[in-house]
Amino acid sequence: MNPRKNHNHLRSDHNYNPITKTCGVSECVEEQTRSNVAIQVGYPGPPGSDSIPLPLVAFYHASALTSTLASPSTPIRIRHRALCQNRASCLTFRPLRAHASDNWFHDVAQERDMRSLPSPELQVVQLEDLPEQWRRSKIAWLCKELPSYKHSTFVRILNAQRKWIRQEDATYVAVHCMRIRENEASFRVYKWMSQQHWFRFDLPLATKLADYLGKDRKFAKCREIFDAIVNQGRVPSESTFHILTVAYLSAPVEGCLHEACGIYNKMIQLGGYMPRLSLHNSLFRAIMSQPSGKVKHYLRQAEFIFHNIITCDLEVHQDIYAGLIWLHSYQDTIDTERIAALRKEMKIAGFKESTDVLISIMRAYSKEGNVEETENTWLKLLRGDCSIPPKAFVYRMDLYARVGEPMKSLEIFDTMKKQNIPVSSAAYLKIIEVMSKAEEIEFAEAIFEEYIGTGMKHLMPAYEDLISMYFSLGLDDKLVTTFYQCLTKCSPNRRIYNIYLESLVRVGNLEKAEDVFNEMHSNGTIGSSARSCNAILEGYLASRDCVKAEKIYDIMRLKKYELKAELLEKLQEVISLNRKIVKRKISMKLNNEQREILVGLLLGGVRIESDEERRNHAIFFEFDQNSKVHSSLKVHIHERFYEWLTSSSRSTDDDKVLNQFCTVAHSYFGFFADQFWLNGRPMIPKLIHRWLSARVLAYWYMFGGLRISSGDILLKLKGGGCGGTERIIKSLQARSLECRTKRKGRVFWIGFQGANADRFWELTEPYILATVKSHLDPGGCVSVNGEEEVEFNTLESESDID
Numbered sequence: 001m002n003p004r005k006n007h008n009h010l011r012s013d014h015n016y017n018p019i020t021k022t023c024g025v026s027e028c029v030e031e032q033t034r035s036n037v038a039i040q041v042g043y044p045g046p047p048g049s050d051s052i053p054l055p056l057v058a059f060y061h062a063s064a065l066t067s068t069l070a071s072p073s074t075p076i077r078i079r080h081r082a083l084c085q086n087r088a089s090c091l092t093f094r095p096l097r098a099h100a101s102d103n104w105f106h107d108v109a110q111e112r113d114m115r116s117l118p119s120p121e122l123q124v125v126q127l128e129d130l131p132e133q134w135r136r137s138k139i140a141w142l143c144k145e146l147p148s149y150k151h152s153t154f155v156r157i158l159n160a161q162r163k164w165i166r167q168e169d170a171t172y173v174a175v176h177c178m179r180i181r182e183n184e185a186s187f188r189v190y191k192w193m194s195q196q197h198w199f200r201f202d203l204p205l206a207t208k209l210a211d212y213l214g215k216d217r218k219f220a221k222c223r224e225i226f227d228a229i230v231n232q233g234r235v236p237s238e239s240t241f242h243i244l245t246v247a248y249l250s251a252p253v254e255g256c257l258h259e260a261c262g263i264y265n266k267m268i269q270l271g272g273y274m275p276r277l278s279l280h281n282s283l284f285r286a287i288m289s290q291p292s293g294k295v296k297h298y299l300r301q302a303e304f305i306f307h308n309i310i311t312c313d314l315e316v317h318q319d320i321y322a323g324l325i326w327l328h329s330y331q332d333t334i335d336t337e338r339i340a341a342l343r344k345e346m347k348i349a350g351f352k353e354s355t356d357v358l359i360s361i362m363r364a365y366s367k368e369g370n371v372e373e374t375e376n377t378w379l380k381l382l383r384g385d386c387s388i389p390p391k392a393f394v395y396r397m398d399l400y401a402r403v404g405e406p407m408k409s410l411e412i413f414d415t416m417k418k419q420n421i422p423v424s425s426a427a428y429l430k431i432i433e434v435m436s437k438a439e440e441i442e443f444a445e446a447i448f449e450e451y452i453g454t455g456m457k458h459l460m461p462a463y464e465d466l467i468s469m470y471f472s473l474g475l476d477d478k479l480v481t482t483f484y485q486c487l488t489k490c491s492p493n494r495r496i497y498n499i500y501l502e503s504l505v506r507v508g509n510l511e512k513a514e515d516v517f518n519e520m521h522s523n524g525t526i527g528s529s530a531r532s533c534n535a536i537l538e539g540y541l542a543s544r545d546c547v548k549a550e551k552i553y554d555i556m557r558l559k560k561y562e563l564k565a566e567l568l569e570k571l572q573e574v575i576s577l578n579r580k581i582v583k584r585k586i587s588m589k590l591n592n593e594q595r596e597i598l599v600g601l602l603l604g605g606v607r608i609e610s611d612e613e614r615r616n617h618a619i620f621f622e623f624d625q626n627s628k629v630h631s632s633l634k635v636h637i638h639e640r641f642y643e644w645l646t647s648s649s650r651s652t653d654d655d656k657v658l659n660q661f662c663t664v665a666h667s668y669f670g671f672f673a674d675q676f677w678l679n680g681r682p683m684i685p686k687l688i689h690r691w692l693s694a695r696v697l698a699y700w701y702m703f704g705g706l707r708i709s710s711g712d713i714l715l716k717l718k719g720g721g722c723g724g725t726e727r728i729i730k731s732l733q734a735r736s737l738e739c740r741t742k743r744k745g746r747v748f749w750i751g752f753q754g755a756n757a758d759r760f761w762e763l764t765e766p767y768i769l770a771t772v773k774s775h776l777d778p779g780g781c782v783s784v785n786g787e788e789e790v791e792f793n794t795l796e797s798e799s800d801i802d
Contacts, residue, residue, distance in 0.1 A: 119237045122204035124175050142173050147182040158192045183212045201232050214243035241267035249286045254624050261301050277314045288323045296330045318351040329364035355386045366399040374399050390424045397430050406438035425456045436465035460490045467499050476503050491771045492526045505539035525770045527639035530561035541570045560643045600696040604704025605718045608677035616665035617673040623659045632771040633702050684724025689731040698767035711778040713757045717748040
């Protein structure tokens with residue numbers, strides 16, 4: 001079947017002549033550009049709140065986003081119109097729900113600056129102006145045929161024209177592809193042009209193509225041209241900055257918000273432009289839509305946006321103030337002076353503090369232990385018309401726990417139940433934490449049993465508080481009972497195991513303590529840590545078991561765990577004096593497990609960066625914060641490669657492990673760089689069949705794979721090309737694993753269906769972390785990543801490779 005698209009309609013319906021009469025195509029495109037395109041960047045408000053409805057839904061009229069296409073019969077002069085050209089097509093705002101501030105977006109629409117976004121002109125020579133008939137015919141043929149071909153054939157056709165084609169000819173083809181909305185084809189032509197010896201950088205063409213790609217949300221290609229403009233020493237146009245930022249904000253991809261912030265900052269600092277109010281608000285809105293654990297790192301960016309709105313003399317909406325106060329309330333260190341200044345500015349602007357703002361203020365002052373301000377805010381909530389959110393009670397409980405009045409916190413908790421206010425999981429967990437730290441055993445146990453009876457599922461923090469209380473009180477029997485009860489209802493947890501291990505060492509049960517430590521060290525879901533190693537070492541030193549103490553000490557030095565000072569003194573006393581403990585050198589090398597894990601992660605998409613001389617190489621681990629599988633996997637990888645990580649990437653708290661961390665640059669990774677990451681691009685080694693073990697497949701599946709709702713298993717393979725993919729397929733077939741392959745751009749998807757998915761799971765299950773098995777088992781019913789499934793919902797469709 002001919003893979004080319006049928007373009008005969010260009011001849012019949014639009015009177016298309018490939019040499020001179022191209023007017024029909026232009027008219028067709030002009031008709032398409034009259035449609036409206038809506039772009040919405042969601043901002044549901046702070047988690048748990050009803051809304052902070054920042055009305056920033058931007059509706060772009062296509063005629064405002066696209067350039068005017070002149071008639072082909074005259075030289076084309078393309079200017080990028082403003083995003084707000086007139087009142088009918090201006091960038092307006094629409095609230096996500098009915099809100100009292102509906103009048104605000106009308107005021108913004110009336111007060112917006114209607115000036116155009118400046119952009120360089122692009123002039124293209126027309127076909128009829130060319131003297132050679134053969135040249136006109138060939139260019140017209142390229143314009144008609146190229147958009148219908150895939151990449152490999154596309155490039156071959158262009159390479160066949162090298163003898164006669166010039167930059168002006170290729171520019172016409174690229175502009176024609178944009179005119180008929182074949183922006184991908186236009187980008188390929190531009191990329192091919194840039195590799196020719198006669199290429200001269202054309203800023204208007206690059207600007208136009210970048211803008212069109214950005215409007216299609218092709219942010220990676222748009223960014224590539226954007227970087228090319230910067231590398232030429234030129235400043236991109238305001239339209240390119242604006243459109244690229246919006247493209248990043250519209251993409252539900254990890255890291256796009258960070259890139260959007262970078263482009264926004266360059267727009268101001270490099271370009272010297274003053275962004276439109278819509279861009280300020282859209283970026284602020286995207287920041288506020290992040291989870292509370294991540295959004296606090298964007299405080300400086302949010303303040304920078306606020307500063308730019310003020311300095312540009314633009315209107316600041318109430319929800320901007322509310323969002324900034326909310327951001328400040330989630331910081332580890334509360335800046336009460338800044339919060340007070342924002343509240344003062346809100347008052348001057350005539351804005352009333354909403355319930356959400358008052359809740360944020362209570363959160364901030366309760367962290368500071370400021371009873372007066374917290375209670376004053378509480379009284380304002382009582383005088384308000386809305387019902388009091390349960391979070392307000394939680395913050396009051398936290399406040400009085402911080403100032404040393406735990407029984408007052410208990411009274412607040414009882415008040416919630418008496419007033420028939422729904423008691424949330426957060427309220428139960430907070431009061432259990434408060435009673436446990438106050439060592440009020442009866443109250444803590446009674447509330448814990450009540451919490452278990454509610455059927456709420458978030459039990460691990462409550463178990464941790466109870467076990468910590470029993471440990472501090474020396475109630476080891478209750479600690480053991482609670483520990484095993486926790487194992488039956490929750491997934492294994494390293495903190496729980498550490499407390500249990502320390503309890504066993506304290507009571508002198510070293511045999512059981514050794515079994516627990518070995519289980520932690522061998523179980524990838526739990527893993528050992530500096531705390532567990534120090535605990536078992538303390539037990540061995542107390543029993544004068546020198547041999548085992550030396551082995552634990554070697555493990556700690558190999559993993560670069562910090563040794564307690566008092567244990568080092570005891571170690572030097574117990575172990576023979578002829579051994580120089582501190583100066584003994586241990587060479588850095590990967591064990592077999594680490595090597596297999598690394599191969600699986602490299603197949604899944606982990607990056608390697610090398611220095612200029614390719615002597616030292618660093619591994620960069622990047623995990624998706626929205627993936628439940630990655631949330632568990634990152635803690636496990638952090639523990640397994642702890643000794644190789646940079647000091648800034650190390651964390652002793654599992655909850656504070658970063659989503660992105662890297663190893664030190666070391667020559668030991670040279671083998672993996674040469675095999676999997678050559679010349680800055682991923683590749684598949686020719687000997688991959690030797691390394692494709694069950695553990696490798698398991699970690700590839702956990703890091704770069706997913707299970708869709710039909711039960712099929714998909715593995716994502718970046719780089720390597722068709723040859724590398726074929727080598728992997730042959731290796732899988734040697735294991736009796738039949739698969740299908742589909743290519744989407746530069747990414748290959750390897751899929752296992754039906755019985756093959758079951759066989760793959762049987763092979764890899766022993767190495768899958770226990771906490772993520774429910775998300776990866778093909779017999780389950782929950783999809784790991786809904787976004788991927790939307791794009792790749794079936795393997796039955798026609799594949800590029802099969």
